[in-house]
Amino acid sequence: MTNYPVEFRPTPRLRRLATIAATAVLAAIVSARGELAVVAVAPLVLLTMSPRSMLPRSVQLACVLAPVRCVEDDELALSLEVHAPGINRVEAVARLPAHTEGRLEQHDRNGSVTTARWLVVPHRWGRYRAGPVHVRLTAAHGLYAATLDVPVEDIVVYPGGAAVARAVAPRELPARFGEHPSRSVGTGVEFAGVRPYADGDRRRDIDWRTSARHQKLFVRQYAAERSFALVVVLDVGVDAGAEGRSTLDLTVRAATGLAQTYLAAHDRVGIVSLGGSLRWLVPAGGARQLHRVAESVMQVRLDDSVVGGGIDRVPPAALPTGAFVCVVSPLLDGRALGAVRDLRARGLRVVVVDVLTTEPEVPRRSQLGQLALRVWRMQREAVRSELASLGVPLLGWDGSDDLSGGLLHAMRSLRPEVRA
Amino acid sequence: MMFRRVMTTVATAAAGLAACSLSLFSGERPVLTIGAASAVAVLGAVVSGWRWLASVAALTVTATVLFAAAVSSDRVTAWHLVGASALVVGLVAGLDRVERQARTPRPELIGLDPLGCRSLVPVLGVLAAAAVAVAADRPAVPSVGLVFLGLAAAVTALVLATSRS
Numbered sequence: 001m002t003n004y005p006v007e008f009r010p011t012p013r014l015r016r017l018a019t020i021a022a023t024a025v026l027a028a029i030v031s032a033r034g035e036l037a038v039v040a041v042a043p044l045v046l047l048t049m050s051p052r053s054m055l056p057r058s059v060q061l062a063c064v065l066a067p068v069r070c071v072e073d074d075e076l077a078l079s080l081e082v083h084a085p086g087i088n089r090v091e092a093v094a095r096l097p098a099h100t101e102g103r104l105e106q107h108d109r110n111g112s113v114t115t116a117r118w119l120v121v122p123h124r125w126g127r128y129r130a131g132p133v134h135v136r137l138t139a140a141h142g143l144y145a146a147t148l149d150v151p152v153e154d155i156v157v158y159p160g161g162a163a164v165a166r167a168v169a170p171r172e173l174p175a176r177f178g179e180h181p182s183r184s185v186g187t188g189v190e191f192a193g194v195r196p197y198a199d200g201d202r203r204r205d206i207d208w209r210t211s212a213r214h215q216k217l218f219v220r221q222y223a224a225e226r227s228f229a230l231v232v233v234l235d236v237g238v239d240a241g242a243e244g245r246s247t248l249d250l251t252v253r254a255a256t257g258l259a260q261t262y263l264a265a266h267d268r269v270g271i272v273s274l275g276g277s278l279r280w281l282v283p284a285g286g287a288r289q290l291h292r293v294a295e296s297v298m299q300v301r302l303d304d305s306v307v308g309g310g311i312d313r314v315p316p317a318a319l320p321t322g323a324f325v326c327v328v329s330p331l332l333d334g335r336a337l338g339a340v341r342d343l344r345a346r347g348l349r350v351v352v353v354d355v356l357t358t359e360p361e362v363p364r365r366s367q368l369g370q371l372a373l374r375v376w377r378m379q380r381e382a383v384r385s386e387l388a389s390l391g392v393p394l395l396g397w398d399g400s401d402d403l404s405g406g407l408l409h410a411m412r413s414l415r416p417e418v419r420a
Numbered sequence: 421m422m423f424r425r426v427m428t429t430v431a432t433a434a435a436g437l438a439a440c441s442l443s444l445f446s447g448e449r450p451v452l453t454i455g456a457a458s459a460v461a462v463l464g465a466v467v468s469g470w471r472w473l474a475s476v477a478a479l480t481v482t483a484t485v486l487f488a489a490a491v492s493s494d495r496v497t498a499w500h501l502v503g504a505s506a507l508v509v510g511l512v513a514g515l516d517r518v519e520r521q522a523r524t525p526r527p528e529l530i531g532l533d534p535l536g537c538r539s540l541v542p543v544l545g546v547l548a549a550a551a552v553a554v555a556a557d558r559p560a561v562p563s564v565g566l567v568f569l570g571l572a573a574a575v576t577a578l579v580l581a582t583s584r585s
Contacts, residue, residue, distance in 0.1 A: 011516070012471055012474070012475065012516065012519070013512055013513070013516045015475070016474075016475055016478045016479075016512050016515075017509075017512060018578075019475075019478070019479060019482075020478060020479070020482045020508060020512070023479065023482050023483065023486065024482065024486060025571075025574070027486040027490065031490045033489070033490060033493065034556050035489065035493075035497075035498040035501060035553065035556040035557075036486055036489055036490065036501070037552065037556075038498055038501040038502055038505060038549050038552050038553050038556060039482065039485055039486060039489075039501055039504065039505045039508065039549075041505065041545065041548045041549035041552050042505045042506065042508075042509045042542065042545030042546050042548065042549045043505075043508075043509065043512075043545070044545075044574060044577070044578070045541065045544055045545035045548050045549075046509070046541055046542060046545050047577075047578060047581055047582075048577040048578065048580070048581045049541045049544065049545075049581075050541070050581065051580060051581045051582075051583075052581065052582050052583060053580075053583060080530070082530075082531065087531070088532070088533045088537070088538065089529070089531065089532050089533070090529075090530050090531035090532075091520075091527035091528060091529050091530065092527060092528055092530050093525050093526075093527045093528065094528075095525075104528045104530070107528075107529075107530035107531065108531075109530075109531040109532065114530055114531030115530075116528075116530035116531075134527070136527055141538065141541055141542075142513070142516060
């Protein structure tokens with residue numbers, strides 16, 4: 001609880017009662033009729049029974065928002081506690097940032113302690129300045145009021161991860177321990193086949209049914225479990241679409257969802273953001289990397305004044321050999337296509353996730369507009385054709401479906417030998 | 421919430437109009453004119469929620485009551501004034517609430533004293549007004565000293581009530 005000094009000021013009610021009392025007393029004196037003073041009595045009693053000296057000079061307040069770090073559409077609790085003896089009425093307005101919904105969930109008054117709790121739901125990722133909570137205290141039967149602005153901590157809203165049900169991966173994986181069954185034989189748990197028994201094989205690996213059928217000992221083989229590096233390239237140079245479902249929103253949600261799923265599968269995940277200032281995060285694994293990815297994604301903002309260069313400026317450590325690159329882009333300008341060309345030139349396996357869900361709005365009756373729209377569609381088609389010629393699968397995503405199905409399909413179509 | 425808002429508006433308007441209706445007891449044209457004007461002011465204040473109009477309404481309603489009592493002392497008794505005083509206090513409280521409802525962003529009420537605590541002092545005020553009315557009904561010998569003593573007591577009480585220390 002923090003002690004806040006308060007200064008109570010007379011309210012319009014006090015002024016009106018004082019005016020009524022003065023008018024009635026004056027009328028009684030001027031008209032020499034004592035009974036007119038009756039009108040002044042009730043206001044005078046109200047004024048004199050609420051002395052200003054009884055008003056508190058400070059109040060204790062506590063305002064807590066928890067948690068201050070959350071994911072989109074999480075529920076936060078904003079709690080306010082006011083300890084102020086001699087206060088008749090406590091009102092509050094919780095000023096919430098944009099894209100944030102809030103409602104008073106409960107309030108209670110126990111003696112001089114007033115508590116209130118708001119349910120706050122941020123709907124869009126970003127860093128927001130919440131509050132202040134504007135508190136209005138009324139004392140002395142509404143004759144004096146004081147206002148206070150109570151600061152609230154800023155909210156950090158991480159993007160809600162896209163639905164990625166499972167971490168699909170190509171069969172051809174570098175020799176790193178992980179959770180993806182690879183094509184090579186190893187010590188995993190997924191059945192990979194049988195082979196004739198050889199000296200040194202474990203007895204428990206013998207497949208008795210196959211051995212009985214062939215009258216010869218066979219042992220089971222298991223797929224080696226490997227991990228791989230996933231680099232998510234975010235094209236944030238352009239933003240299109242409605243707030244909350246714009247291409248930038250879908251891009252950061254896709255990146256967060258992929259990072260969450262693949263880091264949970266003990267893979268390494270890196271981030272490269274193109275457009276605006278160029279940023280990258282070298283692929284790594286672990287819970288700490290998820291935090292780094294989230295913070296990196298949060299820094300992604302549309303900033304036309306900064307042009308940070310293309311993918312050629314990204315160091316090899318951020319795009320390691322054998323990494324799988326997922327380019328999330330609305331494909332609205334040539335930079336993304338250029339980046340894909342560079343990535344292919346580096347010999348990396350690339351899949352493009354197209355997050356553009358809208359088309360330019362043109363008047364229906366405008367022939368020129370319709371022509372422009374047709375040209376725009378043809379340009380999009382040309383981009384798709386070029387991606388196909390580069391051997392890069394294209395996956396459309398509108399933010400509602402599970403990404404893993406599309407990714408699996410894209411990985412299968414990547415190369416004949418690459419399978420999930 | 422909407423129901424409560426409508427009820428507040430209706431109750432405030434009713435209190436103001438009832439106080440204005442004292443002009444009907446008088447029946448004099450000037451009193452009726454100022455009564456009609458104050459009724460319009462009350463209705464305008466409760467509908468618009470404007471602060472200045474609410475102040476004008478409170479003042480004109482008081483003026484109506486006082487004017488009616490001054491002009492027609494035979495038809496408007498001290499007991500009428502007690503009732504009118506209670507209505508004026510209710511009107512002021514109601515206008516306060518109407519103004520609060522018209523404020524944007526509308527503050528949410530999170531703590532309020534019980535009704536008993538809130539209504540104690542206004543009830544005491546009306547009782548005191550009734551006591552004064554009883555005293556006014558009785559024939560009394562005019563005493564300049566007593567009048568000055570009363571005024572001095574009232575001024576002292578007000579100074580004490582509004583002083584900061």
